[in-house]
Amino acid sequence: MAAKNAARAIDALRRGWPVHVGKGTGMTLVAIETGSAAELFSEGKVKGILLSAARAATLKLANQFAAADTQLPVLIAAPSDLDATLALAIADPSLDLRYPYKGPFAALPLEHAEAAVAAMELAREAGLLPAFLLVDTAAEATLVPDELSAFQDAGALRIAARARLPVSAAEDAELVAYRSTADAADHVALVVGQRDGSPPVVRLHSECLTGDVLGSLKCDCGPQLHEALHQIADAQWGVLLYLRQEGRGIGLVNKLRAYALQDQGFDTVDANIRLGFAVDARDFSVAAQMLRLLSIDEVRLLTNNPEKVAGLEGEGIKVAERLPLKIASNPHNAHYLATKRDRTGHKL
Ligand SMILES: Nc1nc2c(ncn2[C@@H]2O[C@H](COP(=O)(O)OP(=O)(O)OP(=O)(O)O)[C@@H](O)[C@H]2O)c(=O)[nH]1
Ligand SMILES: [Zn+2]
Numbered sequence: 179m180a181a182k183n184a185a186r187a188i189d190a191l192r193r194g195w196p197v198h199v200g201k202g203t204g205m206t207l208v209a210i211e212t213g214s215a216a217e218l219f220s221e222g223k224v225k226g227i228l229l230s231a232a233r234a235a236t237l238k239l240a241n242q243f244a245a246a247d248t249q250l251p252v253l254i255a256a257p258s259d260l261d262a263t264l265a266l267a268i269a270d271p272s273l274d275l276r277y278p279y280k281g282p283f284a285a286l287p288l289e290h291a292e293a294a295v296a297a298m299e300l301a302r303e304a305g306l307l308p309a310f311l312l313v314d315t316a317a318e319a320t321l322v323p324d325e326l327s328a329f330q331d332a333g334a335l336r337i338a339a340r341a342r343l344p345v346s347a348a349e350d351a352e353l354v355a356y357r358s359t360a361d362a363a364d365h366v367a368l369v370v371g372q373r374d375g376s377p378p379v380v381r382l383h384s385e386c387l388t389g390d391v392l393g394s395l396k397c398d399c400g401p402q403l404h405e406a407l408h409q410i411a412d413a414q415w416g417v418l419l420y421l422r423q424e425g426r427g428i429g430l431v432n433k434l435r436a437y438a439l440q441d442q443g444f445d446t447v448d449a450n451i452r453l454g455f456a457v458d459a460r461d462f463s464v465a466a467q468m469l470r471l472l473s474i475d476e477v478r479l480l481t482n483n484p485e486k487v488a489g490l491e492g493e494g495i496k497v498a499e500r501l502p503l504k505i506a507s508n509p510h511n512a513h514y515l516a517t518k519r520d521r522t523g524h525k526l
Contacts, residue, residue, distance in 0.1 A: 181325070181328055181329040181359060181360075183319065183320060183321050183322070183325045183329075184300075184303075184321055184325050184326050184328070184329030184330075185329060186319040186321075187199070187300055187319045187320075187321040188300060188303050188304045189319075190318045190319040191207075191208070191209045191212065191213070191300060191301070191304045191306060192209075192212060192304050192305075192306065193212065194208060194209065194212035194213035194214075194215065195208070195213065195317075195318035195319065196208045196213070196313055196315050196316070196317045196318055197300070197317055197318065197319045197320070197321060198317035198319070198320040198321070199290075199293040199294075199296055199297050199300070199320075199321050199323065200290050200292075200293035200322070200323070201292075201293075201322045201323065201324075203289075203290070204290050204293045205228070205290050205293055205294070205297070205312055206312070206313050206314070206315060206316075206317045207228060207297055207310035207311065207312060207313065208310060208311050208313055209301060209304070209306045209307070209309070209310055210227070210265045210266060210268075210269040210307065210309045210310060210311055211266065211269065211270070211306055211307050211309075212306065213311065214262035214265045214266065214311065215262075216261070216262065218311065218313060218315070219260055219261050219262065223313050223314050223315050224256045224260060224265075224311045224312070224313055224314075225255075225256060225312045225313065225314055226253050226254060226255055226256055226286055226311075226312035227253070227254050227256060227260075227265065227268060227269075227283075227309065227310070227311060227312065228251055228252075228253050228294055228297060228309070228310040228311075228312055229251060229252050229253075229254065229268070229269070229308075229309050229454070230251055230252075230298055230308040230309065230453075230454025230455075231249050231250055231251060231252065231454070232451050232452055232453070232454045233252075233269070233271060233308070233309060233452070233453075233454050234251070234252035234254075234285075236271055236274075236452060237268070237280070237281060237283060238281075239252050239254060239283055239285050250288060250291055250294065250295070251288065251291075251294040251295065251297070251298055251308075252285055252288065253285065253286045253287070253288050253294070253312065254283040254284060254285050254286060255283070255284045255285075255286055256311075256312075257281075257283065263277075264277075264280070265311060267280055268280060268283075268309070269307050269309030270307055270309070270435065271435075271439060271452045271453060272435040272436075272438035272439050272442075272453075274442075275442060292323045293323055295323070296321065296323035296326050297310055298454065299326055300321070300326065301454075302427070302428060302429075302455060302459060303326075303330075305428070305429030305430070305431055305432060306431075306432075307432065307435070307453065307454070308453075308454040308455070309454070329360060330360055331360075334358060334359060335356055335357070335358040335464065335467045335468065335471065336356065336357060336358070336471070337354055337355070337356055337471055338355050338356060338357040338364070339354075339355045340352055340353065340354040340355065341353060343368065345368065345407065347370075347404070347407035347408050347410075347411045348370040348371070348407065348410065348411035350370065350371055350372070351368055351369065351370045351371075352368070352369045353366055353367070353368055353369075354366065354367045354368075354369060354472065356468055356471070358464070361422065361464070363385075363422030364422065365419065365420065365421050365422055365464060365468060366419075366420045367417050367418065367419050367420070367468055367472065368407075368417065368418040368420065369417050369472065370407075370410045370411055370414075370415070370416050370417065370418070371410075371411075371413070371414040371415040371416065372414075372415060373415060374414070374415045376415065377474075377476040377477050377478050377496075377498045377499075378410075378413075378415050378416045378417050378474060378477055378478065379409060379410050379413040379415070379416035379417075379477075379478045379480060379501065380410075380416060380417050380418075380419065380469070380474070380477040380478065380479055380480065381406035381407075381409075381410065381416075381417075381418045381419065381479075381480040381481070381503075382419050382421060382462065382465045382479070382481065382486050382490075383399075383402070383403055383406065383418060383419065383420050383421065384399075384421050384423040384424070384426065384427075384460060385420065385421060385422050385423060385424045386399035386400075386424065386425075387424060387430055388433075389403075390403055395508050395510035395511060396437065396440075396510050396511055396514060397511055397514055398505045398507075398511055398514075398515060401505045401506075402503055402505055403418075405503060405505060406418055406480050406503060409480060409501070409503075410480075413478075416478075417469070417472065417474065417477075419465050419468055419469070421460075421464065421465060423460045426450070426457075426458045426459055426460050427455075427456075427458065427459030427460040427461070428450065428453070428455045428459055432453055432455065435449075435453055436449035436450055436453060437449075439452055439453070440514075445513065445514075445517045445521070446514055446517050446518070447517060447521045447522065457521075457522065458485065458522070461489075462485070462486055462489030462490060462493070463489070463492075463493045465486075465489070465490060465493075466489075466490055466493030466494065466495045467493075469490075469495055470495070474495070475494070475495055475496060476495070476496040476497075476498050477490070477495060477496070477497060477498065478497075478498055478499040478500075478501055479497045479499070479500050479501065480501045480502075480503050481500060481501075481502075481503060482502055482503055482504075482518075482524045482525045482526055483518075483522070483523075483524055484523050484524075484525070485522075485523075487500055502525060504526070
């Protein structure tokens with residue numbers, strides 16, 4: 179039941195439908211980017227706007243009521259001239275240069291802090307900006323905050339299908355597809371070669387449509403993917419996990435917003451924070467489960483990211499060795515790579 183309510187709430191938010199979040203009393207919210215219907219404004223149904231702490235800080239609102247906890251979301255009163263355009267400009271930091279003059283805004287006391295925090299997490303799960311209209315309308319779905327973690331844990335992962343898949347880097351390969359209730363996207367593992375008794379060379383690759391498919395020069399994902407496949411093929415036994423964690427877990431649309439912020443001078447870390455997300459919203463426990471379903475409990479891990487090593491070890495997969503994955507930089511990604519080294523501890 180709990181997982182169903184969370185799934186319904188995520189679906190409703192993506193469709194622009196109101197969701198009630200809270201135990202008993204709480205807040206009825208619509209996501210600004212999908213649910214800013216004109217009638218809500220014209221009929222006076224919008225009572226306020228709920229923003230992430232980071233967004234509120236940018237709008238100079240953070241501490242009016244949340245002095246004790248600057249990480250808490252902030253509720254503001256609906257400005258008298260609020261319409262869909264202004265709501266989106268308030269919600270989306272990547273539009274700040276286009277709509278520089280907003281406010282002043284008045285913060286309201288946040289009565290339902292737990293519900294507000296759950297709403298932020300719901301937005302991330304839905305791939306939406308963490309910014310909501312507080313509305314006075316009937317809700318299409320109801321979520322009690324605790325139900326969200328039940329939903330996120332409910333991902334009993336299983337292998338759904340597997341088949342031989344010769345690829346250009348390795349002819350002797352098999353693609354294994356997984357399903358879980360918690361993820362709409364199906365993760366896959368490319369298993370290369372045959373078990374030889376040693377720990378396999380493993381790469382955890384997070385989806386990057388722009389880099390993997392389009393050859394984006396803004397990141398190192400595409401070259402890393404190909405280099406990893408070649409190193410695994412050279413080792414003759416290994417696994418590439420292709421994890422559907424686009425944009426370090428914030429989704430493609432929000433990653434493009436982060437790119438728009440980077441074009442305004444924010445680095446990859448600050449762009450995520452300004453959008454109201456964690457610097458890295460990924461959870462590597464799913465990777466550990468995927469390996470375990472392949473009967474692998476020890477790996478040689480291709481990564482520069484200490485969080486991946488810690489994430490797997492924390493889930494009981496032994497990392498016998500960390501193998502660096504060095505890629506030459508280009509003028510478009512040099513700053514991104516330097517930020518990963520200097521701010522997120524990547525060993526480059
Ligand atoms: N939010 C956000 N995500 C990005 C950005 N650039 C790349 N990504 C995503 O970052 C992820 C790439 O991470 P990985 O290749 O797994 O690597 P990593 O965590 O840097 O660690 P390595 O194993 O050392 O490569 C992909 O999901 C990309 O879509 C960005 O500027 N912002
Ligand atoms: Zn990338």
